[in-house]
Amino acid sequence: MTTKDFTEQGKPQQERKNLLEVKNLKTYYPIHGGFFKRVVGNVKAVDDISFTIKKGETMGLVGESGCGKSTTGRTILRLIKPTGGQIIFDGEDITRIGGSKLRKARQDFQMVFQDPYASLNPMQMVGDIISEPIKNFERRDKKELEEFVKSLLVRVGLPETAYYKYAHEFSGGQRQRIGIARALALNPKLIIADEPVSALDVSVQSQVLNLLKDLQKEFDLTYLFIAHDLSVVKHMSDTIGVMYLGNLVEVASNKDLYSEPLHPYTQALISAIPEPDPKLRKERIVLQGDVPSPANPPTGCPFHTRCPMAQEICSQEKPPLKEVRPGHHVACVLY
Amino acid sequence: MTTNAATGAVKRPEKSSSPWAIARRKFLKNKMAMISTVFLILVIILTLLAPFLAPYLSPIPDITKVNISKMSIAPNGDHLLGTDKSGRDVMTRLLYGGRISLLVGASATLIVVVLGTIVGSVAGFFGGAVDSLLMRFTDFVLNFPFLVFVIVLNTILFGIIDGLWVLILVIGLLSWGGVARIVRSKVLAEKENEYVLAAISIGTSPAKVIIKHLLPNVLSTIIVQSTLLFASLIVAETGLSYLGFGVPQETPSWGNMLAFANEPDVLQGKPWIWMPPALIITATILSINFIGEGLKDALNPKSQR
Numbered sequence: 001m002t003t004k005d006f007t008e009q010g011k012p013q014q015e016r017k018n019l020l021e022v023k024n025l026k027t028y029y030p031i032h033g034g035f036f037k038r039v040v041g042n043v044k045a046v047d048d049i050s051f052t053i054k055k056g057e058t059m060g061l062v063g064e065s066g067c068g069k070s071t072t073g074r075t076i077l078r079l080i081k082p083t084g085g086q087i088i089f090d091g092e093d094i095t096r097i098g099g100s101k102l103r104k105a106r107q108d109f110q111m112v113f114q115d116p117y118a119s120l121n122p123m124q125m126v127g128d129i130i131s132e133p134i135k136n137f138e139r140r141d142k143k144e145l146e147e148f149v150k151s152l153l154v155r156v157g158l159p160e161t162a163y164y165k166y167a168h169e170f171s172g173g174q175r176q177r178i179g180i181a182r183a184l185a186l187n188p189k190l191i192i193a194d195e196p197v198s199a200l201d202v203s204v205q206s207q208v209l210n211l212l213k214d215l216q217k218e219f220d221l222t223y224l225f226i227a228h229d230l231s232v233v234k235h236m237s238d239t240i241g242v243m244y245l246g247n248l249v250e251v252a253s254n255k256d257l258y259s260e261p262l263h264p265y266t267q268a269l270i271s272a273i274p275e276p277d278p279k280l281r282k283e284r285i286v287l288q289g290d291v292p293s294p295a296n297p298p299t300g301c302p303f304h305t306r307c308p309m310a311q312e313i314c315s316q317e318k319p320p321l322k323e324v325r326p327g328h329h330v331a332c333v334l335y
Numbered sequence: 336m337t338t339n340a341a342t343g344a345v346k347r348p349e350k351s352s353s354p355w356a357i358a359r360r361k362f363l364k365n366k367m368a369m370i371s372t373v374f375l376i377l378v379i380i381l382t383l384l385a386p387f388l389a390p391y392l393s394p395i396p397d398i399t400k401v402n403i404s405k406m407s408i409a410p411n412g413d414h415l416l417g418t419d420k421s422g423r424d425v426m427t428r429l430l431y432g433g434r435i436s437l438l439v440g441a442s443a444t445l446i447v448v449v450l451g452t453i454v455g456s457v458a459g460f461f462g463g464a465v466d467s468l469l470m471r472f473t474d475f476v477l478n479f480p481f482l483v484f485v486i487v488l489n490t491i492l493f494g495i496i497d498g499l500w501v502l503i504l505v506i507g508l509l510s511w512g513g514v515a516r517i518v519r520s521k522v523l524a525e526k527e528n529e530y531v532l533a534a535i536s537i538g539t540s541p542a543k544v545i546i547k548h549l550l551p552n553v554l555s556t557i558i559v560q561s562t563l564l565f566a567s568l569i570v571a572e573t574g575l576s577y578l579g580f581g582v583p584q585e586t587p588s589w590g591n592m593l594a595f596a597n598e599p600d601v602l603q604g605k606p607w608i609w610m611p612p613a614l615i616i617t618a619t620i621l622s623i624n625f626i627g628e629g630l631k632d633a634l635n636p637k638s639q640r
Contacts, residue, residue: 074532077536079532079535079536103538103540104538106536106537106538107538110536110537111532111533111536113529113532113533114529115529118528118529118530119528119529119530119532119533120530120533121530121534121548121551121552122354122530122552123353123354123548123551123552124547124548124551125353132534132537132539132547133537133538133539136537136538136539136540136543137538166352166353166354168354179533182533182537185537186537186538
């Protein structure tokens with residue numbers, strides 16, 4: 001994998017507008033219990049997170065399994081109902097819209113799903129899968145639509161004949177390309193990629209990642225790239241957000257985060273990236289214990305139960321996410 | 336099937352097998368199911384051709400008219416399967432009766448499948464309050480005293496609607512609960528797949544998500560269920576007619592024919608009156624069940640044959 005930084009090729013930062021603004025987003029799943037199924041508690045999958053993505057940039061979202069990355073992505077796309085906060089997309093508040101208005105708005109933000117085997121309808125022809133989003137919004141000449149879909153297939157690296165086939169006739173990587181073509185069909189502004197390569201072989205991963213990068217340049221796309229693999233996120237992102245237990249603990253530019261991680265959790269994560277050079281020995285920070293349950297999160301800083309640098313105050317007060325250096329936000333009492 | 340009809344218009348440069356085509360190949364290889372299919376089609380054709388066939392097999396055109404001079408004649412050249420206690424030709428009644436029994440079974444199945452699928456898929460897809468409401472209603476229908484309702488409705492609607500359609504409606508309206516539950520549980524499981532979420536994210540409306548994405552994927556279950564239902568609803572018709580609450584007595588049906596054979600002397604000494612309907616009912620139900628099993632195997636992607 002190349003590790004060329006994408007920002008080097010991009011436009012200067014100042015020119016760019018915010019495409020997506022997430023303010024204090026919360027997604028809770030109620031826990032029902034008792035005889036009358038009263039709400040006895042909440043699983044705080046996403047607990048008060050805020051970030052912005054500039055047009056044409058890629059924001060990476062990392063964190064371990066179950067930390068709420070996918071829920072964040074799905075909530076932003078309004079596939080899950082947000083419990084609180086605001087989602088402002090391209091200047092418009094989409095947090096509370098619904099029905100046909102929401103359906104219309106969906107043209108501009110699309111998703112690439114994690115599981116290429118489950119995300120394509122096994123009963124549909126690939127051509128129908130990719131043309132469905134277009135058919136949902138406009139009436140187009142049948143021939144013209146077919147030509148367009150075929151050109152999309154070619155663009156994502158599949159043969160034109162794939163149009164007439166069914167999903168089960170393709171490999172995982174090819175299926176993911178079909179999923180990408182479907183997301184591209186409406187020419188969206190934002191694509192949320194929910195661990196698009198985690199189900200793929202390493203050899204195929206880089207092909208799909210490079211395809212996503214090429215498409216970003218070609219179609220001027222903005223990505224929210226969700227992953228648990230730090231090297232993948234490093235390859236893809238301009239800015240990176242680190243999530244832990246439904247909270248955003250650190251947000252920084254790609255370069256800053258890898259060269260100088262501030263939050264103890266981020267430091268532990270980065271120390272876990274395998275080093276290809278056997279002569280270089282790194283000090284590995286091994287975290288003790290398990291992730292606490294989001295249904296019953298620890299008081300204060302969510303990370304204090306496993307933090308090697310935890311102090312007394314950590315269990316009492318939740319540190320807010322604050323800008324400690326230009327563009328580098330961290331939620332920790334140490335800074 | 337629908338998938339093929341939809342894609343038939345475009346030419347395919349390469350032979351590609353849809354999940355339906357794979358199922359069809361598997362079904363065609365299943366001998367028992369194929370024999371049953373041929374038998375069932377034969378029965379349907381024979382009963383449909385009853386007006387043309389009957390005069391050749393037995394020269395009594397009127398199937399309902401009682402003929403005292405010809406009571407309980409054993410099979411002979413004039414009456415291939417003999418006559419019943421009222422002097423009516425058994426062969427002719429068997430052919431016409433098949434029409435009624437199969438019509439009742441098929442129409443009731445259609446009502447059941449349509450109602451059950453709509454209720455089940457809507458409940459499963461939307462969940463929450465909609466689900467609770469629809470499922471409680473389903474429970475209510477499932478627990479309805481079937482026989483009592485049939486008797487009451489038969490009495491009320493007697494003379495207003497043709498007795499046959501009363502029976503079809505009653506059977507249909509009271510039997511969809513099971514299908515609704517099965518469809519709901521299937522939809523609940525299928526809904527978890529990301530392609531449903533993907534369909535919502537590309538702006539597909541809920542109705543279209545159900546019809547274009549969920550139903551094709553639960554259709555195999557519905558098809559298998561409806562064949563088995565078809566068989567059991569034919570039995571329901573037979574049973575009700577035997578009890579006297581089914582098809583009006585003057586209309587011949589397989590159940591009505593059996594109902595005439597509830598006397599010891601007929602049962603012991605005149606088997607030609609009750610054997611033919613009993614045998615044809617058994618054979619038809621068996622073959623439908625074999626077809627159902629064959630479809631189940633064919634439509635299950637995990638079974639390899």
